[in-house]
Amino acid sequence: MxxxxxxxxxxxxxxxxxxxxxxxxxxxxxxxxxxxxxxxxxxxxxxxxxxxxxxxxxxxxxxxxxxxxxxxxxxxxxxxxxxxxxxxxxxxxxxxxxxxxxxxxxxxxxxxxxxxxxxxxxxxxxxxxxxxxxxxxxxxxxxxxxxxxxxxxxxxxxxxxxxxxxxxxxxxxxxxxxxxxxxxxxxxxxxxxxxxxxxxxxxxxxxxxxxxxxxxxxxxxxxxxxxxxxxxxxxxxxxxxxxxxxxxxxxxxxxxxxKNATCYLSGLALLDKKQHSATYIISDHIMPNCVSSQNFKSVLNGSASGVFNGRTIVREDSQKTDSKQSNKNLLLSDQALMNSNPQLEIYADDVKCAHGSTTGALDKEALFYMQSRGINKKEATSLLIRGFVSELINDIKNEDVKDYLFEKFDNWLLNNNQ
Incomplete structure (x- = not known):
């Protein structure tokens, strides 16, 4: 159009x-x-x-x-x-x-x-x-x-x-x-x-x-x-x-x-083929004594691509702010691509703020170790991917919703770990 x-x-x-x-x-x-x-x-x-x-x-x-x-x-x-x-x-x-x-x-x-x-x-x-x-x-x-x-x-x-x-x-x-x-x-x-x-x-x-x-x-x-x-x-x-x-x-x-507001943002992208997912965040700390976190992960297969751009703004009057950003990404193929850009914009001096980002393939040493203990490669790969994503889903408070999300993850993994 x-x-x-x-x-x-x-x-x-x-x-x-x-x-x-x-x-x-x-x-x-x-x-x-x-x-x-x-x-x-x-x-x-x-x-x-x-x-x-x-x-x-x-x-x-x-x-x-x-x-x-x-x-x-x-x-x-x-x-x-x-x-x-x-x-x-x-x-x-x-x-x-x-x-x-x-x-x-x-x-x-x-x-x-x-x-x-x-x-x-x-x-x-x-x-x-x-x-x-x-x-x-x-x-x-x-x-x-x-x-x-x-x-x-x-x-x-x-x-x-x-x-x-x-x-x-x-x-x-x-x-x-x-x-x-x-x-x-x-x-x-x-x-x-x-x-x-x-x-x-x-x-x-x-x-x-x-x-x-x-x-x-x-x-x-x-x-x-x-x-x-x-x-x-x-x-x-x-x-x-x-x-x-x-x-x-x-x-x-x-x-x-x-004041004293708490904001926890998290997300998981499970992508394959030529799918694309982008997340852009602005968390604006306007008042003091607030807590925020951004914790996002992606698992990318095929020619999938992803974007994470998380920005936290801490205003001048937002003293005692506690803010964290984390973006971790797992690439299952050489064609997958991830762009990550966590940002902190701080105008107050009495704050605790941190951010970090990592992108990479499965740990080959961990795969080798598990295979040496009799676990086949497919099962070892599944266990490592599950370990990577479980932290996020386990944080869901409602058990029925949590079970549904794990079911969706299992279905995706079944189709992407041949």
């Missing part, structure tokens, strides 16, 4: 009667900014390792409410035990699997009426999302609520058309509340472009455990922006698993705006 194609899709969208005069001016202004910026190219510093030709060579149609049909994907393959499951098909709400507790509200808007999409950073894809989004899901907890079962938002892309999907997710965790939210993205063999924006607000003394799973087909591009704002004494635990998709990119922004 070129910019004129996006213009045509935008014109078709706002011509619908369901889009009120309230949202149209904002959408038009936002889309004008998108046209001015254009899509990123490799000349842009934050995009120089990511090839967007997949988007350029496909003509995508914006999804409509009528596209929310059952499709050809068996939902049971992606069920996680003991969760509230919200099913979104082709960007539009379909159903929820059970009644929700009174302390939890899940609301949807599937046709854009009287609703203006959010936009925070004016990046090209966020501008595109705010211009074209015609559906949103909002999850809200009441104050002092403890939501025991995770909320599983299952985004399914299915059908024969090449679709562009621009959902927004709003998460509001009220003060002294806690919840676990899982986003999962799944697609069949058709070409899809998922462009998602997620906005999370964690109020005072509240906590959110947030898991993202990207399991799309090799004909899917998924670009997502995540914006998290934390208040005093709040806790945010984030984990992402990427085990599918032609192109996947996560832009993560965390603003620690409250």
């Amino acid at each position: 070129n910019l004129s194609d996006y213009q045509n899709e935008f014109d078709n969208l706002i011509s619908k009667q369901s889009y009120s005069a309230v949202s149209q001016p904002s959408r038009k202004d936002t889309f004008s900014k998108f046209l001015d910026s254009g899509l990123p190219t490799r000349k842009w510093e934050n995009w120089r390792h990511t090839d967007l030709s997949f988007l350029n060579k496909n003509n995508f149609r914006i999804t409509e409410p009528g596209d929310a049909s059952g499709g050809s994907i068996d939902v049971s393959n992606y069920e996680i035990a003991n969760t509230f499951t919200v099913i979104i098909i082709n960007g539009h709400y379909l159903t929820i699997n059970s009644d929700l507790p009174k302390e939890l509200t899940v609301s949807t808007n599937s046709n854009g009426e009287n609703w203006t999409p959010k936009n925070k950073k004016d990046t090209p894809f966020e501008l595109l999302n705010a211009s074209l989004s015609d559906s949103t899901i909002t999850i809200t907890t009441e104050p002092n609520a403890s939501i025991q079962k995770p909320i599983h938002i299952l985004f399914l892309c299915t059908g024969n058309d090449d679709l562009m999907i621009n959902p927004q997710v709003n998460i509001d965790i009220s003060h002294s509340s806690s919840a676990t939210i899982i986003e999962q993205y799944v697609s069949n063999t058709s070409s899809f472009f998922q462009n998602t924006s997620v906005f999370a607000s964690i109020e005072k003394n509240a906590s959110l455990n947030h898991v993202r799973i990207h399991s799309n087909s090799d004909q899917t591009a998924n670009i997502s922006g995540l914006h998290v704002t934390q208040s005093d004494d709040s806790t945010y635990n984030y984990f992402q698993l990427v085990d599918g998709g032609a192109l996947q990119r996560s832009d993560i922004y965390t603003d620690l705006k409250g």
Whole structure:
């Protein structure tokens, strides 16, 4: 698609009667900014390792409410035990699997009426999302609520058309509340472009455990922006698993705006063939006595490629900050490629900050030792890879979610350790 194609899709969208005069001016202004910026190219510093030709060579149609049909994907393959499951098909709400507790509200808007999409950073894809989004899901907890079962938002892309999907997710965790939210993205063999924006607000003394799973087909591009704002004494635990998709990119922004806030970000990319996954992070320490960490790993096979660019900003008033960054990557083939760039930007003097990055192949000495003890090479390789990734998955607090993630890892390993 070129910019004129996006213009045509935008014109078709706002011509619908369901889009009120309230949202149209904002959408038009936002889309004008998108046209001015254009899509990123490799000349842009934050995009120089990511090839967007997949988007350029496909003509995508914006999804409509009528596209929310059952499709050809068996939902049971992606069920996680003991969760509230919200099913979104082709960007539009379909159903929820059970009644929700009174302390939890899940609301949807599937046709854009009287609703203006959010936009925070004016990046090209966020501008595109705010211009074209015609559906949103909002999850809200009441104050002092403890939501025991995770909320599983299952985004399914299915059908024969090449679709562009621009959902927004709003998460509001009220003060002294806690919840676990899982986003999962799944697609069949058709070409899809998922462009998602997620906005999370964690109020005072509240906590959110947030898991993202990207399991799309090799004909899917998924670009997502995540914006998290934390208040005093709040806790945010984030984990992402990427085990599918032609192109996947996560832009993560965390603003620690409250004192004593804690933010743990982690992720695992399991890539093969020509898959590409990129993670860009900005953790902004605005107030003192906050803790943050970034712990990301990749296992790359075939001609897969990955990017990790993690940046931590420690503002002048953010004394007593404790921040760590770690990026470790395992290359299973000579053709695999990883670009890693952890960064610290420190303006305060009373802080503890550290970062590190390593990329390499399996330890040959460890393989030799295990084989000398009667373990065949295939099993030894599996044990070493499992040891490499287990630390991250074991940190997941919910046992059902943890089991599901290990199952996905085992399936990937089975296909990539022949």
